Amino acid sequence: MDTVATRDGADEIKAEIYEAIAVMNRSFEQIMTALYKLESKGVLGEDYAFDQEMPIREIAARINCYVLAQVNERELDDRNHYSKMRANSERRKKK
Numbered sequence: 001m002d003t004v005a006t007r008d009g010a011d012e013i014k015a016e017i018y019e020a021i022a023v024m025n026r027s028f029e030q031i032m033t034a035l036y037k038l039e040s041k042g043v044l045g046e047d048y049a050f051d052q053e054m055p056i057r058e059i060a061a062r063i064n065c066y067v068l069a070q071v072n073e074r075e076l077d078d079r080n081h082y083s084k085m086r087a088n089s090e091r092r093k094k095k
Contacts, residue, residue, distance in 0.1 A: 010078070018071075024067075025060065028056060028059075035048070
């Protein structure tokens, strides 16, 4: 089977999705780092960054859970699809 024919951009899309998840998580971390830096410079009150950390981390976790649930559905579909393709290929090779 021609591997070029089976490529439909799915690999690139999958990589972009995982990259976007990483960017989101890095961004949340950057927000927290910036808040602590501002606090250390006296721009923010004492414990302000700490008080914001739990809600920010909760939002990040909620978003991650939602996104990963959607990604998991796609991965399960891919797994099932490629398992069937592999099984069909193996059956053809045995004939």
